[in-house]
Amino acid sequence: MTLAPWRSPLSRALHRNRSLTYARYLQLATVRADGRPANRTVVFRGFWADSNQLKFITDARSDKFDQIQQQPWAEICWYFPKTREQFRLLGRLILISAAQQPPELLQARMQSWQDLSDTARQQFLWPDPKQPKAEAEVFSASNADPAQPPDHFCLLLLNPVEVDHLELRGNPQDRHLYKQLDHPDDQQWSVQFVNP
Amino acid sequence: MTLAPWRSPLSRALHRNRSLTYARYLQLATVRADGRPANRTVVFRGFWADSNQLKFITDARSDKFDQIQQQPWAEICWYFPKTREQFRLLGRLILISAAQQPPELLQARMQSWQDLSDTARQQFLWPDPKQPKAEAEVFSASNADPAQPPDHFCLLLLNPVEVDHLELRGNPQDRHLYKQLDHPDDQQWSVQFVNP
Secondary structure (H helix, E strand, O other): OOOOOOHHHHHHHHHHOOOOHHHHEEEEEEEOOOOOEEEEEEEOOOEOOOOOOEEEEEEOOOHHHHHHHHOOEEEEEEEEOOOOEEEEEEEEEEEEOOOOOOHHHHHHHHHHHHHOOHHHHHHHHOOOOOOEOOOHHHHHOOOOOOOOOOOOEEEEEEEEEEEEEEEOOOOOOEEEEEEEOOOOOOOOEEEEEEOO | OOOOOOHHHHHHHHHHOOOOHHHHEEEEEEEOOOOOEEEEEEEOOOEOOOOOOEEEEEEOOOHHHHHHHHOOEEEEEEEEOOOOEEEEEEEEEEEEOOOOOOHHHHHHHHHHHHHOOHHHHHHHHOOOOOOEOOOHHHHHOOOOOOOOOOOOEEEEEEEEEEEEEEEOOOOOOEEEEEEEOOOHHHOOEEEEEEOO
16 A cells, blocks of 8 residues: 555654644534534544544543444544644544454554543443433443454544645645545555645 | 623633634534535634624635525634633524625625735635636736725625533633523523533
8 A cells, every 4th residue: 555645745744743632632523413513623533544534532422433333424523723724524434342353453443442541441431421410429420441442443544535724824825635536446646736 | 892801811811812813713613515524714803793703704605605604603713722621502503694684784794804914805806716716917917996895705604503612721620611501592591510
């Protein structure tokens, strides 16, 4: 698999903004069952193996889990404050849960669990999201096992087909549109330099 | 009109993050005509008059203009880096274009145009977005008139009906859900303290 042409500017942005922890936070838009959009911050967890798919994690008890099962299309919006540039990546999401999957994806899910901090793992043992707030003790009732994720821990992959890169520095601004061509096996992309 | 109960924590977040220019940037998710989501960064321009409606601006030549006309529901996701908190606001968008509107909205549109910097106004005279990049001279061919916005300059109002406020500081984190009750004339809201 060759790197998509947007990988190089994205790597550069990640590198130049590396002093900001939150430069790895981005906003993931999905669509609710009733057709209204949803939008929340998620943490970028790197690329899956040698693919162009971005890794995130999620909890099967969250609203987005159900949304993604109904409508796998998503757009992430990723703003880098230091270099003043934005990447929008439109693509399909793939949920990797505890259920049967190709072994390499199950392995990736396990690895993502093991890569988490203790604090992040612990959050998956918290009581159900959006229910009336439980007593403080409930949140520390048991310890997460680094060797075994709970069933509701999911790896989430985004497979982009369009990328819109806007650089706000400069007047006029620079904008590049990347589109995956019709034959996804080829992993070919078009690139256009366009008006911002 | 009384202030909605989420206005106070949002004001506090804006104040505590005021040293970061980009704390006024947030991500706006809408839905495309084909049902796939779209997501981009926009700049918060304050509240409209004494309402609970957030102001943004947009260009009628942008994709979101068409999206909003077909599906006015949107969710903004607003992450405040310094205080590590997120606001998600779900609501309907209202486009205020040059076409006939109640005079107070046309006046608000004019005021938003006048409040812009020269640089920001100039961008509305740039050639059509997403077309092949024009020569540099085209971007500075004429000067924007501070007294008269071009027809494609739009004010955009978001009227939230649900607000999800997550504070990442603290373990466990604090999360409050605000929902507008069924009688919008009353402007009554429910507030729930829930599991993160």
